[in-house]
Amino acid sequence: MTIEITGNTQWQAWQAKILPPVERVGPGLWSIPVPIPDNPLRYVLVYAIECRDGLTLIDAGWDDDLSWRALTEGIASLGGSVQDVRAVLVTHHHADHLGLAGRIREVSGAWIAMHSLDAAVVRDLPPSDELGRVLGDHLEMHGLPASEARTVVEAMGIHRGPRPAVPDVLLEDGETVRLPDRKLEVIWTPGHSPGHSCFYEPDRRLLFSGDHVLPRITPAIAVHSRTEGDPLADFLRSLDRLAGLDVDEVMPAHEYRFRKLDGRLAAIAGHHAERLAELYTAVRANPAATAWQLAAELEWSRPWAAFDPASKSFALAETVAHLVLLANRGEVRRTGRRPVRWSAV
Known part of the structure; x- marks a missing residue:
């Protein structure tokens, strides 16, 4: 320990x-x-x-x-x-x-x-309605179908709660x-x-x-x-x-x-060194994949299919953070805009 x-x-x-x-x-x-x-x-x-x-x-x-x-x-x-x-x-x-x-x-x-x-x-x-729209666009940019992105935005409860x-x-x-x-x-x-x-x-x-x-x-x-x-x-x-x-x-x-x-x-x-290595392996095995597709390839604390929509969006956000670091190291590159795709260098 x-x-x-x-x-x-x-x-x-x-x-x-x-x-x-x-x-x-x-x-x-x-x-x-x-x-x-x-x-x-x-x-x-x-x-x-x-x-x-x-x-x-x-x-x-x-x-x-x-x-x-x-x-x-x-x-x-x-x-x-x-x-x-x-x-x-x-x-x-x-x-x-x-x-x-x-x-x-x-x-x-x-x-x-x-x-x-x-x-x-x-x-x-920004106002909650604008924040929800921006989040939906971000999710779609990284590979979620539009219908699933809307489900995630609703599950996140952005329109509820005080400032x-x-x-x-x-x-x-x-x-x-x-x-x-x-x-x-x-x-x-x-x-x-x-x-x-x-x-x-x-x-x-x-x-x-x-x-x-x-x-x-x-x-x-x-x-x-x-x-x-x-x-x-x-x-x-x-x-x-x-x-x-x-x-x-x-x-x-x-x-x-x-x-x-x-x-x-x-x-x-x-832990993060291991995750970066795991993700790089996933990118090599799935060229031109979206972050959404890559997140489903990683090992999480429970099976990907058991994640609710909000949990999947958090996992996606963590996956993108690791991809950004790999890109800044010159190990992967991003192409496209909607959706963004990732490949090994």
């Missing part, structure tokens, strides 16, 4: 497929599990830091009444209330991390902080967030999102890793309709940035706490 599990209660709850309890995980530090409805990840671990003037949260949870109740009850179990929250530090803009930040700000007046690149994603988010909160404070790599009694350093770790950031507390040797490093699964590195650049290359460089960091314990946003960060970093990098 590349890691040492420290969140044993969390691990046991994960195995039992139940919600773990609110836990004191360090001096003045608590983990509050906030459910993600109808999602295999099940919950986000929101971390509450006790400060002299109130609470600081790292991440906020999904914007849903069930999630809101779990968060408010979790904070109440510490002897506080949402009104005590003074700041919400968000690791990245995804809905299960940023979602409830807006409600928290409305109730408590807390400020929301996030890396400037992810803040720009939120600020520039995410725009942050008040923009964070940058290397800066220090100074809280009463403690300080957190911002480590920019792009890949899972453009501005994904971990928060490092050197005094206590803690790393709040968001989705960048998880103990069991690898975060989705994907190319979506609005993605720029090479997110998988960014992600692999971000793994390297954390190597050798003086960390006693990792506080991830999902699953359970653990030690031996460097071993986990190496395992995640190794």
Whole structure:
């Protein structure tokens, strides 16, 4: 095993497929599990830091009444209330991390902080109807028949849900967030999102890793309709940035706490090396295939036929991210526009 599990209660709850309890995980530090409805990840671990003037949260949870109740009850179990929250530090803009930040700000007046690149994603988010159209075009471009693309867009629920909160404070790599009694350093770790950031507390040797490093699964590195650049290359460089960091314990946003960060970093990098090799083999065996066709050739956690439409779209997005990296390495080339096809060099 590349890691040492420290969140044993969390691990046991994960195995039992139940919600773990609110836990004191360090001096003045608590983990509050906030459910993600109808999602295999099940919950986000929101971390509450006790400060002299109130609470600081790292991440906020999904914007849903069930999630809101779990968060408010979790904070109440510490002897506080949402009104005590003074700041919400968000690791990245995804809905299960940023979602409830807006409600928290409305109730408590807390400020929301996030890396400037992810803040720009939120600020520039197009209307839901336009977002759905762009997603459908992107899916068709990578090989989905139009009817299936429409099914995926509907399954994604883009037309439902409130707009995410725009942050008040923009964070940058290397800066220090100074809280009463403690300080957190911002480590920019792009890949899972453009501005994904971990928060490092050197005094206590803690790393709040968001989705960048998880103990069991690898975060989705994907190319979506609005993605720029090479997110998988960014992600692999971000793994390297954390190597050798003086960390006693990792506080991830999902699953359970653990030690031996460097071993986990190496395992995640190794997974992507294996996936790149597998995909290159699939491209060689299926010249001029679309990403949609290639995704069906890869080995996933369950059979391709068992994937629902939304899961297939996520798998497609990850496949395209790996193809982009292979193309930038000069190992494959893309041809055509609608659909895009891929061949080995």
